[in-house]
Amino acid sequence: MTAPTESAAGSTAEGAEPQHPLHVTNELFRVAFRHHPAGVAIVTAADPEPVGITASSVASVSADPPALSFSVSGGHSAGRVAAADTVVVHLMDAAHIDTVKAYATPGTERFADGTWEPAATGEPVLKDAPWALRCRVIERVPVGSSILVAAEVLEILRGEHSEPMVYHNRAFHRLTETSLIQSRDEV
Amino acid sequence: MTAPTESAAGSTAEGAEPQHPLHVTNELFRVAFRHHPAGVAIVTAADPEPVGITASSVASVSADPPALSFSVSGGHSAGRVAAADTVVVHLMDAAHIDTVKAYATPGTERFADGTWEPAATGEPVLKDAPWALRCRVIERVPVGSSILVAAEVLEILRGEHSEPMVYHNRAFHRLTETSLIQSRDEV
Numbered sequence: 001m002t003a004p005t006e007s008a009a010g011s012t013a014e015g016a017e018p019q020h021p022l023h024v025t026n027e028l029f030r031v032a033f034r035h036h037p038a039g040v041a042i043v044t045a046a047d048p049e050p051v052g053i054t055a056s057s058v059a060s061v062s063a064d065p066p067a068l069s070f071s072v073s074g075g076h077s078a079g080r081v082a083a084a085d086t087v088v089v090h091l092m093d094a095a096h097i098d099t100v101k102a103y104a105t106p107g108t109e110r111f112a113d114g115t116w117e118p119a120a121t122g123e124p125v126l127k128d129a130p131w132a133l134r135c136r137v138i139e140r141v142p143v144g145s146s147i148l149v150a151a152e153v154l155e156i157l158r159g160e161h162s163e164p165m166v167y168h169n170r171a172f173h174r175l176t177e178t179s180l181i182q183s184r185d186e187v
Numbered sequence: 188m189t190a191p192t193e194s195a196a197g198s199t200a201e202g203a204e205p206q207h208p209l210h211v212t213n214e215l216f217r218v219a220f221r222h223h224p225a226g227v228a229i230v231t232a233a234d235p236e237p238v239g240i241t242a243s244s245v246a247s248v249s250a251d252p253p254a255l256s257f258s259v260s261g262g263h264s265a266g267r268v269a270a271a272d273t274v275v276v277h278l279m280d281a282a283h284i285d286t287v288k289a290y291a292t293p294g295t296e297r298f299a300d301g302t303w304e305p306a307a308t309g310e311p312v313l314k315d316a317p318w319a320l321r322c323r324v325i326e327r328v329p330v331g332s333s334i335l336v337a338a339e340v341l342e343i344l345r346g347e348h349s350e351p352m353v354y355h356n357r358a359f360h361r362l363t364e365t366s367l368i369q370s371r372d373e374v
Contacts, residue, residue, distance in 0.1 A: 024253055024340050024341065024342060024343050026250040026251050026253060028343050029247070029250055029253035029320075029340055029343065030247075030250055032278060032318045032320065032343060032345075033247040033255075033278075035278065035317070035318070035348070035351065036226040036228075036245065036247075036278045036318075037224065037225070037226040037351050037352070037353045037362060038224070038225065038226055038246065039223040039224040039225055041223075056246070057246035057247065057248070057256070058223065058246075059225065059243070059244035059245075059246055059256075059257075059258065060216070060217075060220040060223075060244065060258075061244070061258040061260075061330045061331075061333050061335050062258070062260060062330045062331035062332065062333035063213040063216055063217055063260075063331075064213050064331050064332065065330075065331050066211055066212075066213060066216035067330045067331060067333070068220075069244070069246075069256060069258065069335050070246075071246065071247075071248040071249070071256065073248075073249060073250075091219060091220075091222065091223045094368060097368060097369070130222070131219045131222070131223075133216075133219065138330070139328050139330070139335075141326050141328060141337055143248045143249045143252075143254045143325070143326070143337050143339075144248075144249035144250075144251050144252050144254060145249065145251065146248050146249035146254070148248050148256050148326075148335070148337050150328055150330050150335050152330075153211050153216055154211060155211060156211050156215050156216065156219060158219075161222070164222065164224050164355050164356075165224070165368070166224045166353050166360075166362065166366075168351050168362050169351075171367055171368075171369070172367075172368040172369060173353075173362045173366040173367055173368060174366055174368050175224060175353065175355050175360045175366065176366070178365060178366070179353075179360040179361055179362065179363070179365070179366045180358055180359075180360055181281060181284060181352070181358075181359040181360060181361050182284070182358065182359060
């Protein structure tokens with residue numbers, strides 16, 4: 001390959017033709033994804049006690065049936081979310097940065113009084129979330145110590161919206177007219 | 188549920204307690220994810236001819252081993268990418284908005300001369316991509332007419348970087364100091 005390259009062990013001279021695949025380290029992989037922007041979600045479940053985690057891996061998979069994916073790794077709460085038959089995926093925005101940080105930080109109080117209520121089916125629903133999607137897990141794919149989850153959306157609740165929020169390089173950004181590059185006609 | 192709710196068929200009166208799950212339509216699901224920001228990637232493969240698509244579903248799954256996920260749906264190119272044993276996932280930024288749009292639009296020329304070259308292993312590598320991650324597909328999960336793909340990263344190439352780019356509500360945004368809300372200590 002003659003594209004600009006970098007291995008974890010050091011740089012390959014530009015124009016050189018590596019005879020073997022570059023070494024990939026966990027750290028270089030983390031750097032790459034640290035620079036890949038993502039929306040932010042909170043995924044909750046009933047265990048039966050409320051449990052929840054912040055996830056930056058939520059993505060739409062299919063519109064028919066409506067289905068999404070996310071992945072979880074490490075941590076007590078993550079394991080409990082991954083094991084649940086049903087979850088609620090909350091798509092969060094800039095008004096909820098403190099909530100998102102709380103659910104991302106081990107040991108912090110997550111289900112404060114008045115911020116959530118159980119769905120009729122038992123899962124905790126964050127009352128202020130712009131979107132809450134109650135889902136049935138349809139597939140769990142173990143990948144290393146992580147689990148990739150596919151889930152079908154059963155129910156959608158819509159709340160108040162503020163500015164969209166993005167996570168990038170360990171910081172949060174908001175999307176506004178000022179950040180707009182150009183619009184596009186279709187997905 | 189007493190959180191603000193909306194079904195596709197109409198609104199549920201606030202404070203009402205629905206006896207049955209709200210109906211979820213494909214359209215309401217699309218609206219929800221249209222408002223969930225995402226980074227933008229181009230996924231290529233050798234079929235053996237070069238094939239590639241724009242994807243806003245790329246997410247990190249595991250750092251050990253380094254693995255990611257993405258999903259593809261519909262379309263000739265998407266099917267060929269989903270069937271490949273190995274792919275190259277290019278994480279794109281604001282300098283490459285035109286390339287990203289070309290790979291998202293059916294019928295446009297995608298592999299223009301001089302913009303790519305084959306890896307030693309055959310897959311097309313976009314030479315200007317900030318990051319190119321050559322991956323081996325380890326799992327394909329059919330979900331409706333879509334396929335959720337998990338892939339292990341074999342090799343990472345790093346190129347020139349510009350401003351991070353985000354796709355949201357059918358438009359592209361750039362992340363800058365101006366869009367920053369606040370930084371955060373840890374993921």
